[in-house]
Amino acid sequence: MQNFEYCNKTKIIFGKETENRVGSEINAVLNEKQKDKRILLHHSGGSAVKSGLIERIKGYLKAENIEWAELTGVQPNPLLSLVKKGVEIAKNEKLEMVLAVGGGSVIDSAKAIAAGALDDGDIWDFFERKRTPQESLPIGTILTIPAAGSESSTSCVITNEEGPWKRGMHSPFNRPVFSILNPELTYTLPPYQTACGITDMMAHIMERYFTRELNVDVTDELCEGTLRAIIKNAKIIFNGGENNYAARAEIMWAGAIAHNGFLDTGRIGDWASHALDHELSALFDIAHGAGLAIIFPAWMRYIVSVCESDNAVMERLARFAEKVWGVNIGDNKNAALEGITLMEDFFKSMSMPVRFSDTNIDPARIPEMAKRVVHFGQIGNFRKLGENDAEAIYRLAAR
Numbered sequence: 427m428q429n430f431e432y433c434n435k436t437k438i439i440f441g442k443e444t445e446n447r448v449g450s451e452i453n454a455v456l457n458e459k460q461k462d463k464r465i466l467l468h469h470s471g472g473s474a475v476k477s478g479l480i481e482r483i484k485g486y487l488k489a490e491n492i493e494w495a496e497l498t499g500v501q502p503n504p505l506l507s508l509v510k511k512g513v514e515i516a517k518n519e520k521l522e523m524v525l526a527v528g529g530g531s532v533i534d535s536a537k538a539i540a541a542g543a544l545d546d547g548d549i550w551d552f553f554e555r556k557r558t559p560q561e562s563l564p565i566g567t568i569l570t571i572p573a574a575g576s577e578s579s580t581s582c583v584i585t586n587e588e589g590p591w592k593r594g595m596h597s598p599f600n601r602p603v604f605s606i607l608n609p610e611l612t613y614t615l616p617p618y619q620t621a622c623g624i625t626d627m628m629a630h631i632m633e634r635y636f637t638r639e640l641n642v643d644v645t646d647e648l649c650e651g652t653l654r655a656i657i658k659n660a661k662i663i664f665n666g667g668e669n670n671y672a673a674r675a676e677i678m679w680a681g682a683i684a685h686n687g688f689l690d691t692g693r694i695g696d697w698a699s700h701a702l703d704h705e706l707s708a709l710f711d712i713a714h715g716a717g718l719a720i721i722f723p724a725w726m727r728y729i730v731s732v733c734e735s736d737n738a739v740m741e742r743l744a745r746f747a748e749k750v751w752g753v754n755i756g757d758n759k760n761a762a763l764e765g766i767t768l769m770e771d772f773f774k775s776m777s778m779p780v781r782f783s784d785t786n787i788d789p790a791r792i793p794e795m796a797k798r799v800v801h802f803g804q805i806g807n808f809r810k811l812g813e814n815d816a817e818a819i820y821r822l823a824a825r
């Protein structure tokens with residue numbers, strides 16, 4: 427096990443009707459006695475308005491004497507241009523906090539605005555790894571879709587439409603000060619979005635699970651157990667349990683656990699599949715979870731094909747098949763392949779795409795995607811991958 431430090435400042439407020447605490451939580455952050463508290467209320471202007479959530483939140487804010495500027499229009503795969511607009515508003519109006527109401531896209535947009543509000547340079551520098559944020563406005567969130575895990579993660583992913591480039595920025599300042607998770611708010615999710623979210627949180631665990639690190643039993647077992655819990659509760663939701671509170675609650679908590687860094691402790695994750703997916707999102711505006719449903723099985727099949735003689739790799743793939751998917755085959759390679767098939771069948775059972783041909787992704791652009799994905803150098807840690815490997819994985823996904 428590697429040395430590690432783990433510090434997560436995000437206070438999670440979980441359960442029914444918890445969004446009604448938003449005003450008092452903001453007051454706790456911004457000092458109760460201070461007058462003229464003004465925040466940025468950030469959301470998409472879509473489902474949270476339709477459901478009446480935004481109106482209710484405004485009521486909770488008023489009740490606690492909190493004023494706000496409002497910025498709407500966040501879209502999935504959130505855009506740099508809106509972030510820049512938010513930074514300008516936050517600076518001009520001297521806002522003290524950002525409240526994100528929505529999913530990973532709104533929260534990431536809020537994180538970038540919060541960092542940009544206290545920075546005088548070009549915010550895209552953070553995503554090009556030229557600089558790191560030195561401070562940030564506090565961020566609070568009310569989560570409406572369990573998926574990205576942004577509600578307590580150190581990551582922020584933004585698309586610069588000029589490339590288009592989709593890039594992540596990692597900083598401890600990205601962790602929200604609080605996140606409110608009410609599973610009831612997820613009842614309105616369309617099945618496709620529920621499935622994208624489930625796929626993404628599974629991918630977050632699998633990226634961490636596929637490690638070369640030895641003696642990480644605690645996190646191995648936590649990863650396997652959390653994946654089994656996700657699969658079990660996803661099946662409940664997709665078999666008529668859309669409004670099943672218990673299942674929605676398990677999925678919502680799993681989404682946060684999957685990406686809050688706890689399952690990283692003492693180990694080095696892989697993350698090639700996320701990098702490979704970002705090119706699909708950037709060029710074809712594919713939903714992040716849907717892209718991962720295509721990429722993850724392709725990445726695993728590629729690893730099996732190039733690491734057949736590497737016992738450590740094959741044992742890990744076979745263990746994943748056994749502990750997560752219940753595969754019971756003695757031979758590592760066949761067990762690994764069966765596990766991949768079962769995972770793919772599970773994604774398909776939620777109507778996720780599993781090949782490029784299930785989407786608008788044009789295979790003619792594979793060489794371009796493979797070149798773009800190695801922009802910062804090789805990707806992955808379980809096995810380091812270059813441009814040719816990336817191209818081969820994209821070709822498996824297009825098959």
Ligand code: NZQ
Nearest residue numbers: 470472473502503529530531570573574576579581614615
């Ligand atoms: O805008 P509305 O109308 O709300 O529609 C959204 C959106 O179309 C809908 N939705 C959300 N909550 C809903 C709802 N519809 C009905 N009822 C509700 N309660 O869901 C759609 C997707 O929302 P989005 O926020 O885009 O989803 P998600 O949470 O999956 O976020 C995806 C973004 O997060 C990034 C992804 O790359 C992508 O840009 N990621 C962020 C990470 C992080 N910051 O830690 C890590 C992840 O790996 C990921 O890369």
Ligand code: ZN
Nearest residue numbers: 574626629630
């Ligand atoms: Zn993800």
